Amino acid sequence: MNSHEDHLLFNAVFLLAIAVIAVAFSRRLSFPPILGYIAVGMIVGPHGFSLIENEENIALLAELGIVFLLFAIGLEFSINQMMAMRKLVFGMGSVQVLTTAVVVYFIGHLAGLDTNTNIVIASAFALSSTAIVIKQLVEQSEIQSRHGRSVLGILIFQDIMAIPLLILIPTLAMSSNEDGALAMAMTIAFLKGIFVVVIMHLIGRYLLRPLFHEVASAKSQELFTLTVLTVALGAAAFTEEMGLSMTLGAFLAGMMLSETEYRHQIESDIRPFQDILLGLFFVTVGMIISIDILSKYFLEVIGITIAIIIVKGVIIYFASRLFNKEPGVSARISLSLAQVGEFGLVLMTLAFTYNLMPQEEGNILLTAAVLSMAVAPFMVKFNGHIAKFLHRGTYAQSHETLAESIADQNKHISNHVILCGFGRVGQTVGRFLHNSNEIFTALDMDIKRVNEASSAGESVFYGDATKESILRAAGIERAKIVIITFSDYHASMKILLRIRQIDANIPILVRTLDDSHVNDFIEAGANEVIPDTFESSIMLSSHLLLMIGHPPSKVLRETRLIRRDRYRLLENFYPGVDDDPSNxxxxxxxxxxxxxxxxxxxxxxxxxxxxxxxxxxxxxxxxxxxxxxxxxxxxxxxxxxxxxxxxxxxxxxxxxxxxxxxxxxxxxxx
Known part of the structure; x- marks a missing residue:
């Protein structure tokens, strides 16, 4: 084995070992793992302790990480979801991205940046972190809230903008040495881009779906994973041969496969490769960042970081207000998106590769972008508290108006059931209650569903069941029971704890997907917890016994016994070959x-x-x-x-x- 291979293997193992420590440390501090990887790059890179001599070896693996990142983003991209949210996506999303890009370009021009650097920075700074924002909103049970859905719509448009921006970077590099050639190069590149998109669409529609159908029918995990890797890397190679970014091909391949029934299996197969190689990509981002420049230009970096957050925050706030969002909701949207995202880092890294940005200025801007990501989780986490502080009057008034509306329509009912969540499970429960002549009030955060149901005469209201004012407006003091039908553990737990703060005695029934959180809910104050998995098993077994002639009274007695014993009979299983209890x-x-x-x-x-x-x-x-x-x-x-x-x-x-x-x-x- 030659020394080049020795260095590559040693560098990779060395980086992975340090990354394990850094990511574990980041988790302890509730920081995104991305920041841990970047910190590793800063420490081991040429601007840190120079522990890795040849960063080109790692850069090769990092390029594959970018490919898998864009492939995964493409898989997450849903055309159906985009069309369902088209007003948010193409309305607020386009206004936010285009306005931010124009304002940043203008500021860069005033600061004396050259045209190529300005275009790259304007494009990168217009985008936000999908990974950090969505993860944090899901953990906070805010993804279906008013600001959560608006944030999701804007992020979808940013994903759409990936296609022209991926075409843009290599095009700028090709035309950077020729005066007046930018317009021609852009035209040719976008024509190539349209051609590539059409070809990939045809391949996805007429080749990929039948290909994966045949591969899946072979029932070989190895063959399926190999096919996924071939498609992702093959698409990247195709667009690179066309003179475009290889990440464009990976993104388009992911988009084509996102509409197939194999999407979730592909995601699980690609995840290990994506996570490891993507970690190496963020390590190379950290290698670019110079600790010397950070210390030398510390105040400038901090100033640019604050400027990024303020400029993006103000633009997003007014874009939200333009689309009739309330001040408090607009503030929460802007706080959630006022950072540069991982895709912005990809664009800036590609710009360094194509020599489109000077090292010193580019390094200062890249460092500021990373710092904006570092504070993003905290801004998303405390967006509600900050919005209340900024809009004390209107924010409180909005909640009061909403609560008053719910209270006004529920003031004459008592001894009723409160349904928290009106999805498919909640609606089924509602029908049973209606057929049993039981009065119920339902709370849900999906505004479309609420409008549809309430216009049809259902007693359903838009309201966050984690808020005390909303629960009181629904008449919790007069209700006889509350049922929580959400499948999201975090949302259900927040609601359960809030109810117990209001009333320690009201019976609470909680639905959960499986039995992994049953004890958590019981300890938090739930009277009964119904796991979907166990209930489907009970119903299947009950129907089976009835069909083979067992008396209904005996079947009913058995099911009651199991439920009364809190499903203990069903908790344990005979493990099979695929079941590893130590995992x-x-x-x-x-x-x-x-x-x-x-x-x-x-x-x-x-x-x-x-x-x-x-x-x-x-x-x-x-x-x-x-x-x-x-x-x-x-x-x-x-x-x-x-x-x-x-x-x-x-x-x-x-x-x-x-x-x-x-x-x-x-x-x-x-």
């Missing part, structure tokens, strides 16, 4: 515990002992049955004497069952 991803998604059969051999410690002499309760393990010969005895007595060839059926958490089996075999309790 933390599966341990909370697939099972709370396992069922395991322990056959007794003549040398085992437990032979000839009574079952009660085996301290299973020490590990919170239960003996569900003992199989002796062809007979299985359920719920065995503690007086049962264990014999050779008995099979003890144990259930509990995997590690606890393993400890119990060790004791049964050896008598060792450690």
């Amino acid at each position: 933390p991803l599966q341990s909370h998604q697939l099972m709370k515990g396992i069922i395991h059969s322990v056959p007794l051999n003549e040398t085992d410690f437990a032979v000839n002992k009574l079952l009660k002499e085996i301290p299973l309760e020490r590990w919170q393990v239960t003996a569900d049955a003992i199989k002796r010969g062809h007979v299985r005895g359920e719920n065995p007595s503690g007086e049962t004497k264990l014999r050779i060839d008995d099979h003890i059926v144990l259930s509990g958490l995997p590690e606890d069952v393993a400890k119990a089996e060790t004791y049964i075999r050896t008598g060792n309790q450690d």
